[in-house]
Amino acid sequence: MPFSKIELHQELVGQISEKLKLISDSIRQLKDSSAEDTKSSAGDKYETGREMIRQEMDKAEKMSLEYKSQLEVLSSLRPDESTELIQRGSLVVTDRMPLYISVGFGKVNISGQEVFVISSQAPLARLMMGKTAGKVISLNGITYHIKAVQ
Known part of the structure; x- marks a missing residue:
């Protein structure tokens, strides 16, 4: 195999961390956008735009929680240990x-x-x-x- 389990584990942590960073940036942008929308809009257009932003924020926050949960699971694993029996972390x-x-x-x-x-x-x-x-x-x-x- 051209890689070790430790390298794979680190690559996975890196990819999930990067996705978490992008989601956090997206949430920040959505909050900024929502604040600007509040200042500049009125009527039904305002309510529709605000609702769309809220839905996007809910989706992004759900993904953020999922990535954090995955990082938590990965931090509990020991990629430097090998076992003969297949288990979580194998x-x-x-x-x-x-x-x-x-x-x-x-x-x-x-x-x-x-x-x-x-x-x-x-x-x-x-x-x-x-x-x-x-x-x-x-x-x-x-x-x-x-x-x-x-």
Whole structure:
């Protein structure tokens, strides 16, 4: 594997932190926009614009909480430790793809390789929990051969 679990973990923390920063900037801009809208508008146009801004702020704040929660989970993991049994924090290499069982994030590209970052609550992760290298599992008719666990 062209990267270590520690590098993958750091890359993931970096990407989530960057998304959190962008969301925080967006929330700040929406608050500024809302304040300006209050000063300059009147009537129905004002109410519609304010409601749209409020909805965008709610969405952004929800995403902000999700990213903070993901960072909290990641901070509880020990990427420098390897185990034989698959658990939360494991990097699992299968014949189909590498998986990092931590938070539901999706694909991360590191050192030219795609790694799927999935929550420990994902169906595939739940099937893998407690398994070791050499085991085979099946989900929705797809078979996964576990080659290595870090």
